[in-house]
Amino acid sequence: MSRKKTKRILVTGAVGQIGSELTMELRKRYGNDKVLATGRKTKPSKMLLNSGPFEFIDITIRDTVEKVVNEYDIDTIYNMAAILSAVGEEKPLLCWNVNINGLYNILEIAREREMNRVFVPSSIAVFGPETPRDNTPQDTVLKPTTMYGVTKVCGELLGDYYFKRFNLDVRGIRYPGIISNETLPGGGTTDYAVEIFYEAIKNRKYTCFVKKETMLPMMYMPDCIKGTIDLMETDLLKLKHHCNFNLTSMSFSAGELESEIKKHIPNFNCEYKPDFRQDIADSWPRSIDDSAAREEWGWKPEYDLPTMTEDMLDNLGKRYE
Numbered sequence: 001m002s003r004k005k006t007k008r009i010l011v012t013g014a015v016g017q018i019g020s021e022l023t024m025e026l027r028k029r030y031g032n033d034k035v036l037a038t039g040r041k042t043k044p045s046k047m048l049l050n051s052g053p054f055e056f057i058d059i060t061i062r063d064t065v066e067k068v069v070n071e072y073d074i075d076t077i078y079n080m081a082a083i084l085s086a087v088g089e090e091k092p093l094l095c096w097n098v099n100i101n102g103l104y105n106i107l108e109i110a111r112e113r114e115m116n117r118v119f120v121p122s123s124i125a126v127f128g129p130e131t132p133r134d135n136t137p138q139d140t141v142l143k144p145t146t147m148y149g150v151t152k153v154c155g156e157l158l159g160d161y162y163f164k165r166f167n168l169d170v171r172g173i174r175y176p177g178i179i180s181n182e183t184l185p186g187g188g189t190t191d192y193a194v195e196i197f198y199e200a201i202k203n204r205k206y207t208c209f210v211k212k213e214t215m216l217p218m219m220y221m222p223d224c225i226k227g228t229i230d231l232m233e234t235d236l237l238k239l240k241h242h243c244n245f246n247l248t249s250m251s252f253s254a255g256e257l258e259s260e261i262k263k264h265i266p267n268f269n270c271e272y273k274p275d276f277r278q279d280i281a282d283s284w285p286r287s288i289d290d291s292a293a294r295e296e297w298g299w300k301p302e303y304d305l306p307t308m309t310e311d312m313l314d315n316l317g318k319r320y321e
């Protein structure tokens with residue numbers, strides 16, 4: 001397995017919620033010109049465009065990836081391009097194509113070029129109704145009932161297969177819902193936990209698409225970015241798991257989030273009108289056990305519900321009020 005120092009990083013899905021902030025942090029750490037941001041269709045922000053290279057690619061079309069990998073001499077990939085759970089239920093074939101065929105292209109290109117490292121995000125969506133829902137163990141039943149979950153289980157297995165079979169260093173995290181204020185999430189079940197902040201600041205009201213008592217594992221973006229890069233920088237010899245680390249920093253119900261926001265905006269009003277995403281949320285864990293990540297690579301989150309809420313409202317307040 002090659003252990004070269006990182007030279008040039010490719011971020012797919014760099015226009016998305018996590019990809020956009022991950023790209024900026026990677027550029028800060030490794031140098032702007034060392035991190036190639038890519039997207040499929042969405043126009044990149046000025047921040048992304050002005051701080052380093054950007055190209056349009058489609059991970060389901062292998063040539064488009066190979067072209068930029070060759071041109072920029074890429075040796076590390078963060079494959080953040082994905083179709084999330086809610087859109088995945090509306091467009092299951094697209095979800096399979098991007099999350100599996102696209103990932104296969106990425107892994108093959110990395111294998112052929114003996115790349116240094118590949119990051120393949122997974123999700124709490126790998127779990128299903130038969131998995132214990134509280135303090136969900138690291139190694140447990142993986143029988144998801146969404147197409148997104150099915151692709152994420154396959155992605156974890158595929159990554160572990162490439163590690164064992166081809167010595168390709170593939171790593172991944174099971175992301176919980178990610179809360180952030182730079183780029184809106186697109187098409188996930190946990191999106192309500194972001195939308196609620198924007199609506200609280202802009203309109204003082206929100207209609208939530210899951211029930212008040214729905215509880216899910218969540219994480220604030222600064223912890224998500226730190227965790228992602230920390231895992232990628234950890235000495236391989238310390239890792240027992242590779243593509244499937246449980247990771248969390250807090251769990252709260254939609255109602256608890258509403259109450260926390262109300263401490264800052266007392267006249268905020270939240271209604272609950274569950275839609276098809278309720279069934280998805282009900283099939284996922286309420287809280288997860290991330291002790292493997294803590295033990296193997298020192299994971300330790302900084303934000304909890306009160307500190308995340310304060311920071312979100314502060315940032316959005318400055319922008320919109």
Ligand code: AKB
Pocket residue numbers: 084085086122123124125148175176177178187188189190191
């Ligand atoms: C989604 O809701 O689909 C994502 C996830 C938890 O992976 N945010």
